[in-house]
Amino acid sequence: MIEVRQLTKSYGPTIAVNNVSFDAHAGEVLGFLGPNGAGKTTTMRILTCYLAADAGSAAVAGYDVFEESVEVRKSIGYLPESAPLYTDMGVIEYLNFMTQVRGIPKSQRKERTRAVIELCGLEDVIQKDIGELSKGYRQRVGLAQSLIHDPPIMILDEPTSGLDPSQIIEIRNLIKDIGQEKLVLFSTHILPEVSATCSRILIINDGKIVANGTPEELAGQAKGEEIVHIAIRGPQAEIETKLDALEFVSQWAHVETDDGIDGYRVTATQGSHAAEALFHVVVDNRWSLTELRQESVDLEDVFLNLTVRE
């Protein structure tokens, strides 16, 4: 649904977006993660036709962002970092107004307004002026207006910036809900944001995509290894000889488990599907397995490794 190829954009001597390529598909919540100044906003502004690139191409919902901007804009809901809201308008008045701006047929306007009020949890504030609302509610109104024409693709620039922790959780949950039906691409400079919300992460730094994958894949790639915790009831010496002999196991350490069963922390090569392979070893040897889990890897290390400036 989004296809970006070798996109490049400079502001004078600053290369804001440098040869960026990626794809995004329906059903994904894609996190665009990078430190401030990495090029997230610039990329999003190009995808939403607010800015022209110097080179490269981008297609959104099959339409070229340079040649078919009207079609692109119909296909996306865009929430810029500081959402432009009319603070002296009432919530319902504003949403009604946006149905007209977006060219929604008169017969559908009421229904679309009702639908976004429900989706964004605005029922309690519909009688208020936007200016009276908390930042969290304002952001929900911003989301509601970007959803009002029911676009298949949502592009959200730092949607939780400036919100307090409980508002952040509300907006994250809302993004997840929206992501059930639409492709969502949202940017953030905060790592927990993407691990909590996304099915895939693009890490951008200094205008370049430096990583692209699921949270698990990225963590694995950076470490270059898989770590599995396993506890086996069986003959200890035999188990340990077997662990030594397994090609995909680079090292292992015996760990005490609470119930006295032999536990091991096994380090294996990346991509070896070590947990599954170890399961089969245990079954083939007729030992019994009392614990098997893959150690969760620290995405924070990955992010810092990839984005720290030289």
Ligand code: ADP
């Ligand atoms: P992010 O959204 O990741 O914080 P931006 O896309 O806003 O990054 O910025 C990328 C780079 O481009 C930064 O170095 C920023 O200073 C520069 N930049 C962004 N907008 C402009 C502009 N209008 N004029 C000049 N430089 C800009």
